[in-house]
Amino acid sequence: MSDMEIRIRPVGVVRSPFKTRSDAPAQGRFSSEESEIHIFPEYLDAVDGLELFSHIFVLYWLHLAERNVLRVVPRGKRKKRGVFSTRAPARPNPVGLCLVELLECGEILRVRGLDALDGSPVIDIKPYYEDIDSLGF
Template sequence: MIMIFDTIGYAQTAYKTINDMPIQGVGIADNLAQIVIDKSLQPGLQDLAEFSHIYVIFHLHKMSEPALTVIPFLDTKPHGIFATRSPKRPNPIGLSIAEIDHIEDNIIYVKDIDLLDGTPILDIKPYIQAFDNIKNTRDGWYEQGMDPKKTRSDGRFK
């Protein structure tokens, strides 16, 4: 089945290449970026500034071929693609959480984003703590303890 999505905007960030960009956003990226929403969709931003964080759903537009097993940034062993957050997905869709700094017109200024400059944005959804903060979860292989704050993107997912 083929699906077609229209982008709702794009990211403006300091990251021009994948090398040395943060591998996750919240608490790691330490930046201020812009999510520029198409002006025709600006009415959809009404009341969004009342939330502290958003989910940003985007197209991983710089990915090459997908892979079903990868060695993720925070491990040295291969894992199935669906057990990782690797960008080499069969459907190159990404998901990040970002803190809203402020909104001006059709631009959402966000902190802690891990997107390349020009990344096409597919959707924005509010982060709602009552729904999205699930207690007593398991983090699989990630529990080995590698520090995402000290690990940066490299060339493995070009």
């Protein structure tokens, strides 16, 4: 199974004030910065209805991350752990996930709280449903 190849096409690109990893917050929810997601023209129909939501999940490709790292020292810790037990960007398949506030919807989505670096390819967007996605605490 390890020789299986998956092909993902970006649906848009992030325009963000964060140019380097050191510019970005540890997690998007710790930032009040606004970013834009520029949706590619062939995917604009997929945005229809997104304006009904106050928050969305953005899945993006951590395009500057290392892909050959399996163990890291998490921020603020001393001992190495497997990357699957961390939020580290370095990982075999560097997919970022961030819950953001949707401020404006159209060809360009204006969002608050996205931790993606400028130029990050967006691979999917999903609405946040409080009754499904919240653990209630």
